[in-house]
Amino acid sequence: MHTSANHEQIASRLSGLSPQQRQLLTQRLQKKMVNGHTAIAQTLKRLKVTHVYGISGTPIDETLAAIAQEGIRPIGVHDQQAATLMSTAQNYITGRLTSVAICSAGPAITNATTGILVAKDNGWPLVVLGGRRSLKMQGMGCFQDLDAVNLFQSLTKYVGLVDSTKQIPIALAQAVQIAMSGRPGPVYLDITEDALKGDTIASCPELVSPQSFPGIDGDAIEQAAKLLLTAKHPAVILGKGLRWSAPYAEVRQLVEDLQIPFVTSPMGRGSLPDDHPLCYNAVRSLLLSQADLVLLLGARLDWTFRYGAEIPATAKLIQVDIHAPEIGHNIPLAVGIVGDVKQVLQQLLTQLDRQRPVSNCSGVRAEWFRQLDRQRQQTLMGWEIGAQAEKLPMSPQRLIAAIRDEIPKDAICAIDGNVILAAAQQLLPSYLPASRFTPGTNGCMGVGVPFGIAAKLAYPDRPVIVITGDLAFGFNAMELETAVRLKIPAIFIIANNEGHGIAMRYSNLYPKDYPDRVTMFQPNIRYEQIMTACGGHGEFVDHPHQIKAALARSIASGLPACINVAIDPFAPYPQ
Numbered sequence: 001m002h003t004s005a006n007h008e009q010i011a012s013r014l015s016g017l018s019p020q021q022r023q024l025l026t027q028r029l030q031k032k033m034v035n036g037h038t039a040i041a042q043t044l045k046r047l048k049v050t051h052v053y054g055i056s057g058t059p060i061d062e063t064l065a066a067i068a069q070e071g072i073r074p075i076g077v078h079d080q081q082a083a084t085l086m087s088t089a090q091n092y093i094t095g096r097l098t099s100v101a102i103c104s105a106g107p108a109i110t111n112a113t114t115g116i117l118v119a120k121d122n123g124w125p126l127v128v129l130g131g132r133r134s135l136k137m138q139g140m141g142c143f144q145d146l147d148a149v150n151l152f153q154s155l156t157k158y159v160g161l162v163d164s165t166k167q168i169p170i171a172l173a174q175a176v177q178i179a180m181s182g183r184p185g186p187v188y189l190d191i192t193e194d195a196l197k198g199d200t201i202a203s204c205p206e207l208v209s210p211q212s213f214p215g216i217d218g219d220a221i222e223q224a225a226k227l228l229l230t231a232k233h234p235a236v237i238l239g240k241g242l243r244w245s246a247p248y249a250e251v252r253q254l255v256e257d258l259q260i261p262f263v264t265s266p267m268g269r270g271s272l273p274d275d276h277p278l279c280y281n282a283v284r285s286l287l288l289s290q291a292d293l294v295l296l297l298g299a300r301l302d303w304t305f306r307y308g309a310e311i312p313a314t315a316k317l318i319q320v321d322i323h324a325p326e327i328g329h330n331i332p333l334a335v336g337i338v339g340d341v342k343q344v345l346q347q348l349l350t351q352l353d354r355q356r357p358v359s360n361c362s363g364v365r366a367e368w369f370r371q372l373d374r375q376r377q378q379t380l381m382g383w384e385i386g387a388q389a390e391k392l393p394m395s396p397q398r399l400i401a402a403i404r405d406e407i408p409k410d411a412i413c414a415i416d417g418n419v420i421l422a423a424a425q426q427l428l429p430s431y432l433p434a435s436r437f438t439p440g441t442n443g444c445m446g447v448g449v450p451f452g453i454a455a456k457l458a459y460p461d462r463p464v465i466v467i468t469g470d471l472a473f474g475f476n477a478m479e480l481e482t483a484v485r486l487k488i489p490a491i492f493i494i495a496n497n498e499g500h501g502i503a504m505r506y507s508n509l510y511p512k513d514y515p516d517r518v519t520m521f522q523p524n525i526r527y528e529q530i531m532t533a534c535g536g537h538g539e540f541v542d543h544p545h546q547i548k549a550a551l552a553r554s555i556a557s558g559l560p561a562c563i564n565v566a567i568d569p570f571a572p573y574p575q
């Protein structure tokens with residue numbers, strides 16, 4: 001508890017009290033007053049935050065300690081980029097804001113930028129608290145001085161300056177609310193040293209529900225239902241925006257009742273299991289190019305879906321999105337519905353029930369399904385044949401096939417990199433919602449290790465496997481130490497193809513006799529020794545038949561484990 005000269009002054013002004021009464025009153029006042037560090041910790045606790053990611057440093061070192069005292073787990077990392085990536089990944093995988101990131105000042109805050117950008121581009125909630133030197137000293141050249149409010153204007157949903165201790169509870173509650181409402185995203189708060197050092201009465205404002213959606217347009221629902229019932233070749237696209245209201249039962253009912261084939265975005269995988277008979281991810285382009293109606297749920301038609309170019313211009317598009325400016329983005333719509341996807345689907349299912357006796361085309365699709373099934377089977381078989389080639393060094397596909405055969409269906413997989421990601425998209429199925437991480441909307445390399453650590457912290461009882469290229473691994477490699485120190489037994493598999501994935505293409509850009517390896521690293525780097533040096537379990541693998549035993553030993557060790565796998569640097573890109 002912080003002692004404050006102010007309290008004594010107030011108490012002593014209350015003339016007429018005896019010295020003993022004055023002392024009593026002062027003590028009482030002090031009991032209710034906390035400093036800024038404790039106010040942050042207590043407010044985060046009331047907001048149901050369970051983890052805080054960051055690196056201790058002035059002026060937030062006492063804040064992290066206060067957080068620990070409140071029973072929230074501080075996760076000390078090696079780089080603030082990892083802190084923000086871990087925090088936003090934990091929030092995504094738990095489906096609400098259960099963690100925040102905290103950074104000291106100056107460069108510690110600029111290091112956090114990449115995670116903030118990832119949260120913004122992925123539409124994931126994140127609250128970052130940054131320390132700020134006293135505003136009275138601004139411009140004097142103080143240590144690690146930075147105006148981060150200016151810096152983060154374009155990268156966040158909201159950025160605020162907290163310069164008084166009593167603002168802390170309301171500022172934090174609002175930050176969480178803004179981060180979670182509508183399309184989720186990042187919020188940054190600059191908290192000054194004066195605010196951290198001062199005193200306030202500990203209280204947390206009541207929060208109204210962050211999810212207050214606009215009314216859903218009933219006419220649009222009716223029109224959407226009619227289009228769905230009369231389409232000959234409808235298709236559904238499922239994206240990672242489904243995470244926030246988790247309408248997986250409604251999605252299943254819709255596609256199964258109307259027998260509509262669906263595809264998912266990379267992180268939408270598992271919204272319905274990949275082995276669902278109506279899942280046509282393997283022939284996405286074919287499906288979308290033949291569709292006469294596409295229903296877009298929690299996904300954007302950005303580069304991931306080639307800006308909608310796979311969908312014929314004659315097809316009708318129904319888009320459901322909580323973010324009004326997203327409606328009609330990149331493609332003209334037949335129907336646009338602003339609202340939460342779960343609420344929209346519930347109304348749509350009711351409306352479909354009402355209209356269904358009038359017309360339902362689902363019976364006339366048998367021939368289309370036969371054709372799609374044939375093509376899907378051929379594609380899957382082609383991928384499988386490629387994945388079984390025993391050539392050494394092994395291909396990325398061979399590695400993924402070997403891992404796939406060993407991991408349980410409830411595993412959470414964080415896949416990071418380029419060629420290894422392409423191989424995993426083909427060969428590694430996903431069976432549960434929000435159980436697959438990729439570099440995401442902005443293709444951020446380096447997310448695999450921090451995402452995997454956050455996933456294991458959020459779900460200690462589920463297996464967590466990080467599969468990362470060696471370039472991507474390097475960005476946050478030191479977080480292996482974090483995993484060991486904090487006893488987070490995720491498994492980190494490195495597809496080590498000596499550098500950038502498409503070595504062949506890159507090397508052709510340089511003269512034949514160019515002396516340096518620019519896009520490739522040294523051969524045979526023993527990355528697993530970073531893990532063993534930190535006290536974890538390490539394995540080196542150069543034959544696919546060794547994968548099973550290496551995984552078994554890794555799991556049996558009970559430690560975080562790193563399996564470094566030699567991959568052919570010149571393997572062709574998985575097609």
Ligand code: ADP
Pocket residue numbers: 121122123182183184238239240241242244245265266267268297298299300301302304320321322323326339340341342441
């Ligand atoms: P993907 O990469 O899987 O295609 P995106 O992140 O590009 O997914 O798109 C997700 C979309 O989902 C965003 O446009 C976002 O506004 C939207 N979204 C987020 N939450 C909801 C929700 N509760 N209801 C409807 N749409 C949502």
